[in-house]
Amino acid sequence: MKPALITHADCLAHVGTSGYQEVPDRLRVVLTALENMDFLRLDAPYAAREDLLRVHSSAHIDLMLQTVKSDEIIDLDYDTALDSRTADAALRAAGAVCLAVDGVMQGKFKQVFCAVRPPGHHAEPEKAMGFCYFSSIAIAALRAKQVYGLAxxxxxxxxxxxxxxTQEALANVTGTYFASLHQHPHYPNTGQDVDIPNIRNIPMPAGTSAQDWRGAFEDKVITDLHAFKPELILVSAGFDAHKDDPLGAFNLTEDDYAWLGCVLSKIAAKYCAGRMISVLEGGYNLDALSKSTHAYITGW
Ligand SMILES: [Zn+2]
Structure with a gap:
């Protein structure tokens, strides 16, 4: 069965915040890198309001969907702003992951890559931040739980x-497990080890080597996944732990992402009938981002 690639042109139209690295070219290089791969290619729909409401308040949704004039930029945070195309792009980024859930649950495909922007994993139920507006992956997780009854x-x-x-949205939500392996201390200054039963934070220092990163992944996340036996794996696939990324200080190469793609898809094959949905999050060195995304998918 072919893997699916879900994307949309609005992802390229959303300007983001000028002066920051979350730019349309990120998606352009990813789509170019995936051009010759054999996917079922699908257009991302708009997320429905009822899906957004699984994570966000009505007030937050209305703020994100307000009309913005074509020459206007509305700052929400020091690095997160609304332009006239942001709402469409953010709705389709969340819609892509919801469509991915429907597709894997209906047996249309097993593996999916959602090549979207803006990213989503920093968006809290009541707050846009870190280039993120809607928590696409948490919205998808709760759709899988509430619509398809996954346990x-x-x-x-x-x-x-x-x-x-994602942590804010899923903390203490029965039937979900969230693991994040990240640089700490670092933006957004959360992610310490926490005493929440379904949250596994793995903070690691700047300069972390590929060997230590792989070891932590194996010892903690993979061990947890064998115990949890998920029915669906959702992956926040950010490639900014690459050694050349300007926004991170880990030392990974594209080979590490190929390794991880392979390791996670083996877990998906063992417990989830192969169901695994990956969503683009960060990655800000264009060359490293395109190579890493390609390598990660090649690892499946
Ligand atoms: Zn990031």
């Missing part, structure tokens, strides 16, 4: 930054 959903976040928004 064990794992979310794995390997972006170099802690998935604070």
């Amino acid at each position: 064990r959903i794992a979310v794995v976040d390997f972006d170099v930054h802690h998935g604070n928004g």
Whole structure:
């Protein structure tokens, strides 16, 4: 069965915040890197309001969806702003992951890569931050739980930054497990080891080697996943732990992402009938991002 690639042109139109690294070219290089791979290619729909409401308040949704004039930028945070295309792009990023859940649950495909921007894992239920507006992966996890009745959903976040928004959305939610392996201390200054039964934070220092990163992944996340026996794996796939990334200080190469893609898809094959949905989060060196995304998918 072919893997699916879900994306949308609005992801390229959303400007983001000028002066920051979360730019349309990120997606352009990813799509170019995946051009010759054999995917079922799907267009991302808009997320439904009822899906957004599984994580976010009505007030937050309305703030994100307000009308913005074509020449206007509305700052929400020091690095997160609304332009006239942000709402469409953020809705389709969340919609992509919801469509991915429907597709894997209906047996249309098993492996999915959602090539979308803006990213989502920093967006908290009531707050846009860190280039993120809607918590796409948590929205998808709760759709899988509430619409399809899954009892064990794992979310794995390997972006170099802690998935604070995902943690906020899923902490203490029965039937979900969230693991984040990230640089700490570092933006957003969350991600310490916490005493929440379904949250596994693995903070690691700047300069972490590929060997230590792989070891922590094996010892903690993979061990947890064997115990949890997920029915679905959702992956916040950020590639900013690459050694060349300007926003992180880990020392990974694309080979480490190929390794991880392989390791996670083996878990998915063992427990989830192969169901694994990966969503693009960070990754800000364009060359490293395109090579890493390609390597990660090649590892499946
Ligand atoms: Zn990141």
